[in-house]
């Protein structure tokens with residue numbers, strides 16, 4: 272959906288509800304009469320509760336060119352600053368978010384023990400630009416780290 276194009280969120284939400292209900296009613300006639308409580312959430316609701324940009328439910332788009340190594344890396348421009356969550360590698364969803372946190376935790380633990388984790392993705396001397404979701408971001412990051 273085009274978040275910025277929505278001017279009346281109440282009307283947008285009502286339209287989505289009608290769309291969902293009509294489809295449910297089509298496959299299960301009489302469904303709407305059985306509903307006791309009906310609650311819905313829009314992208315704006317998600318933004319209000321999670322502060323994710325435009326209410327993004329999975330971070331960057333879940334497309335092959337924006338997943339895995341194509342998402343921003345778990346290490347950033349500042350040494351020992353790490354990122355976890357669905358805007359980073361490997362991607363959106365509960366399990367990938369846990370994976371990002373586990374990778375960072377493993378790396379921090381290994382460093383604390385004086386070792387070098389196999390999953391150590393964060394070069395300490397020559398910071399590599401993280402893979403970025405957009406060429407523009409990649410250029411900025413590269414300029415910052417060069």
Ligand SMILES: Cc1cc2nc3c(=O)[nH]c(=O)nc-3n(C[C@H](O)[C@H](O)[C@H](O)COP(=O)(O)OP(=O)(O)OC[C@H]3O[C@@H](n4cnc5c(N)ncnc54)[C@H](O)[C@@H]3O)c2cc1C
Nearest residue numbers: 317320321322323328329355356357358363364365366368
């Ligand atoms: C409706 C919905 C259904 C979903 N269903 C599924 C599903 O079935 N399976 C699945 O795998 N994934 C699902 N997802 C996706 C999954 O929930 C997310 O990818 C995941 O929760 C992202 O985790 P996160 O830690 O990166 O970010 P979030 O879960 O968004 O957590 C970010 C947290 O940071 C807080 N925060 C933000 N800014 C600040 C600030 N400045 N100061 C302090 N706190 C701040 C927010 O309040 C929030 O608690 C769903 C998402 C939505 C919205």
